[in-house]
Amino acid sequence: MNKSFRQSMAWLHTWTGLLLGWLLVAIFITGTxxxxxxxxxxxxQPEVHDSTLQPGTIDMALAALNAKAPDARSWDISLPGPRQTAAELRWQPAKPPEDGRRHRGEQILMDADSGEVVAPRATRGGNFFYRFHFELYGIDRLWARL
Structure with a gap:
């Protein structure tokens, strides 16, 4: 009972520092x-690794969009590059959604070599780290961002 207030609160300082320190490490690692x-x-997503840009990729992409969404309001084609090896085809449907909300549109990935639609496995991939970095995955969004 002869402990001073400072000595009795040393455990609180230790554990608070450890918890906040590990939280900061997690935020820095996921941010990097x-x-x-x-x-x-x-x-x-190894299904899209072998796709390379070919001279006929744009024609195959236009044919795929014309078959998949002929009445779309707009089409967008992203060709393969160093950070994305498959062609990404996006379009806005002709009719807006019934609920009146904003619709992001539809998208598919196409093999740039053969023109086949590629269905990569469902994964959050790097987006998990991106979201964890500023939202602390698993915590209410408002509190996590604060």
């Missing part, structure tokens, strides 16, 4: 990993 989120996602 989030910089490479496209590469991590590509690594976790």
């Amino acid at each position: 990993s989030a910089y490479f989120r496209e590469e991590i996602t590509l690594w976790m």
Whole structure:
């Protein structure tokens, strides 16, 4: 009972410092990993690794969009590059959603070599690290961002 207030609160200081320190380490590591989120996602989806840009890729992409969404309001084609090896085809449907909310549109991935639609495995990939970095995955969004 001869402990001073400072000595009796040393355990609180120790554990608070450890918890906040490990939290900061997690935030810094996931923030650094989030910089490479496209590469991590590509690594976790090996189905799209072997696609390379060919001279006929644009024609195959236009044919795929014309078959998949002929009445779309707009089309968007992202060709393969260093951070994405498959062609990404996006379009906005002709009719807006019934609930009146904003609709992001539809998208598919296409093998740039053969023109086949690629269905990569469902994974959060690098986006997990990106979200964890500023939302602390598993905690209410408002509190996590604070």
